[in-house]
Amino acid sequence: MNNARTILxxxxxxxxxxxxxxxSLAFLGGLRAETNGTVLALTLGLFVVLLGCSLNxxxxxxxxxxxxxxxxxxxxxxxxxxxxxxxxxxxxxTHDGSETPLARDTVFAVVMILLNFxxxxxxxxxxxxxxxxxxxxxxxxxxxxxxxxxxxLSLILPSFTNTTSGPTLSGxxxxxxxxxxxxxxxxxxxxxxxxxxGYFMLGETAVExxxxxxxxxxxxxxxxxxxxxxxxxYLAEQLGEPMDKLLSLGNIPHALGGTLIAxxxxxxxxxxxxxxxxxxxxxxxxxxxxxxxxxxIGLTIPAMILLSRIRGNELALxxxxxxxxxxxxxxxxxxxxxxxxxxxxxxxxxxxxxFGAYLLLIxxx
Numbered sequence: 166m167n168n169a170r171t172i173l174x175x176x177x178x179x180x181x182x183x184x185x186x187x188x189s190l191a192f193l194g195g196l197r198a199e200t201n202g203t204v205l206a207l208t209l210g211l212f213v214v215l216l217g218c219s220l221n222x223x224x225x226x227x228x229x230x231x232x233x234x235x236x237x238x239x240x241x242x243x244x245x246x247x248x249x250x251x252x253x254x255x256x257x258x259t260h261d262g263s264e265t266p267l268a269r270d271t272v273f274a275v276v277m278i279l280l281n282f283x284x285x286x287x288x289x290x291x292x293x294x295x296x297x298x299x300x301x302x303x304x305x306x307x308x309x310x311x312x313x314x315x316x317x318l319s320l321i322l323p324s325f326t327n328t329t330s331g332p333t334l335s336g337x338x339x340x341x342x343x344x345x346x347x348x349x350x351x352x353x354x355x356x357x358x359x360x361x362x363g364y365f366m367l368g369e370t371a372v373e374x375x376x377x378x379x380x381x382x383x384x385x386x387x388x389x390x391x392x393x394x395x396x397x398x399y400l401a402e403q404l405g406e407p408m409d410k411l412l413s414l415g416n417i418p419h420a421l422g423g424t425l426i427a428x429x430x431x432x433x434x435x436x437x438x439x440x441x442x443x444x445x446x447x448x449x450x451x452x453x454x455x456x457x458x459x460x461x462i463g464l465t466i467p468a469m470i471l472l473s474r475i476r477g478n479e480l481a482l483x484x485x486x487x488x489x490x491x492x493x494x495x496x497x498x499x500x501x502x503x504x505x506x507x508x509x510x511x512x513x514x515x516x517x518x519x520f521g522a523y524l525l526l527i528x529x530x
């Protein structure tokens with residue numbers, strides 16, 4: 166009787182798991198899109214299923230994160246989303262060539278969504294409700310001190326090197342970028358979790374519980390997180406082919422495809438950051454969006470370089486002039502935004518304007 170009382174509510178909460186499981190079985194059984202209509206339907210359907218899986222992965226990661234406390238909780242969330250990001254971009258690279266660099270566009274879109282849209286909405290919503298919000302300045306400086314050089318080395322420098330033609334790096338240059346990215350990220354984690362944990366907290370609220378206590382044991386949250394992550398990884402690989410067909414059929418800018426995948430990746434963390442800002446916990450929101458940008462540059466780009474080398478593909482990393490300028494402007498504005506200990510609605514509005522410029526450049530560059 167007690168087991169029934171435990172299992173039935175669990176089934177009610179986790180009913181969505183049946184959808185990705187069934188969809189995965191359908192693809193294993195040979196499901197493919199042949200006509201234009203089925204390509205569109207399959208792409209949209211997969212996008213919705215993957216978004217649902219992503220939200221549930223982060224939901225269980227948040228429960229585990231609440232029990233671990235800061236900054237380990239935010240790190241767990243970041244790693245969960247990084248896995249989703251790497252798997253999604255890996256699927257794109259399977260069907261993508263250097264002529265249509267969806268993988269690079271997706272990474273750039275993730276950075277724009279995190280540093281402009283997510284930061285803008287969080288600061289605007291939090292500032293509107295509380296007028297001003299506080300964060301730990303030392304933590305923000307630590308994040309930006311690593312994000313700025315790694316972003317420039319990964320996404321801007323390849324367009325200016327002469328060793329190779331086009332926005333690419335030579336083998337030695339890719340090895341250098343991948344090595345320093347992973348090395349600096351590991352150094353940052355050591356500082357964040359051991360030597361300078363206080364930089365990423367703000368008073369007592371930084372270690373308090375943010376979510377209602379879950380009745381489920383830790384091991385079950387871990388199992389459910391893995392249960393959602395498995396179909397997500399498999400279905401992300403299946404999304405590459407119909408997405409590529411849809412972009413070609415509709416004569417859609419490939420950068421828009423990267424933006425859609427980036428939205429899929431960033432949506433769960435965006436919701437978490439906005440919720441934290443509305444609860445007047447800007448420090449946690451900053452840990453989420455800054456940590457996500459850092460993991461995208463520090464882990465996802467090295468993973469892309471490794472995958473391209475394994476598959477023998479040329480990896481286009483460098484942005485065109487307009488996007489490189491917008492990225493540089495975003496980094497400068499972010500440095501100004503987080504140069505003091507308080508934020509307000511004006512700073513949020515400026516970041517949203519930059520995100521609007523990014524969307525405009527997708528169609529009119």
